[in-house]
Amino acid sequence: MAEPRRRRSVSQTFLVDLLLGQLDGLLPGDSRSLDVVDLGGGTGGLAISLAERGHRVTVIDPSPDALASLDRRTSDAGLGGRIRGVQGDAADLVSLVGAEGADVVVCHRVLEVVDSPAEALAAMATVLRPGGVLSLLVSQRHSVVLTQALAGHLELARQAYADPARFDHDSVLRLVTGSGFAVLASHGIGAVADHVPESVLESEAGAYAVLAALEADIAQDPAFRALAPQVHVFAQRPARPLG
Numbered sequence: 356m357a358e359p360r361r362r363r364s365v366s367q368t369f370l371v372d373l374l375l376g377q378l379d380g381l382l383p384g385d386s387r388s389l390d391v392v393d394l395g396g397g398t399g400g401l402a403i404s405l406a407e408r409g410h411r412v413t414v415i416d417p418s419p420d421a422l423a424s425l426d427r428r429t430s431d432a433g434l435g436g437r438i439r440g441v442q443g444d445a446a447d448l449v450s451l452v453g454a455e456g457a458d459v460v461v462c463h464r465v466l467e468v469v470d471s472p473a474e475a476l477a478a479m480a481t482v483l484r485p486g487g488v489l490s491l492l493v494s495q496r497h498s499v500v501l502t503q504a505l506a507g508h509l510e511l512a513r514q515a516y517a518d519p520a521r522f523d524h525d526s527v528l529r530l531v532t533g534s535g536f537a538v539l540a541s542h543g544i545g546a547v548a549d550h551v552p553e554s555v556l557e558s559e560a561g562a563y564a565v566l567a568a569l570e571a572d573i574a575q576d577p578a579f580r581a582l583a584p585q586v587h588v589f590a591q592r593p594a595r596p597l598g
């Protein structure tokens with residue numbers, strides 16, 4: 356396989372492989388297709404990968420443009436029977452999916468834009484079957500602070516640091532467990548890969564593979580994880596209520 360050329364694809368590839376592996380790990384030796392709901396799934400980048408793995412994916416998104424693009428990508432990939440786009444948002448989740456209607460809920464880069472993250476997580480728990488899993492990806496405050504400061508936007512950096520609505524690893528874990536989930540794993544995404552100049556990947560043979568391996572090495576190191584642009588949380592709705 357040719358090496359992907361864009362450096363962001365190192366962290367994106369790591370994330371997709373991580374999630375596919377986590378889902379495979381839930382079903383050892385089982386080829387069952389999972390019912391996946393991708394809340395705020397946009398144009399379906401992840402939905403395509405999940406459907407190619409055999410899963411059935413419902414993308415719920417408020418944007419008609421994103422859903423039109425999803426339809427085009429789905430039909431280009433020949434995955435028409437496995438991906439369905441539905442217009443709606445987090446507040447519609449339970450009415451669109453129904454209680455215990457999904458094995459997996461994906462919520463990537465969406466919790467930041469919903470009116471109430473806690474209510475959105477409660478809705479995700481409601482639509483999951485007992486034992487079902489949540490794949491949550493959120494942007495981290497510390498990385499925003501660094502990025503703004505290094506770009507010279509010092510006031511914005513201070514505002515980002517003081518903004519209680521921005522997530523970090525520990526606050527998002529508290530939110531997830533507070534919604535009744537058991538956290539199975541958390542990984543930083545892009546802690547190193549998103550900072551390596553593209554010229555390094557283009558000029559050195561094998562650099563992509565080494566960077567991908569490094570990204571995997573450090574993803575659960577607490578210091579790197581705290582500084583990663585994004586954190587991925589894989590959590591499970593317990594088969595029985597906790598306690």
Ligand SMILES: C[S@@+](CC[C@H](N)C(=O)[O-])C[C@H]1O[C@@H](n2cnc3c(N)ncnc32)[C@H](O)[C@@H]1O
Nearest residue numbers: 395396397417418421444445463464465468469
């Ligand atoms: C940053 S994009 C992320 C898209 C995709 N999940 C990804 O990771 O590439 C945010 C998406 O959330 C959708 N969105 C915005 N408000 C939403 C809401 N209240 N509920 C669900 N999705 C929402 C947007 O239309 C957009 O597709």
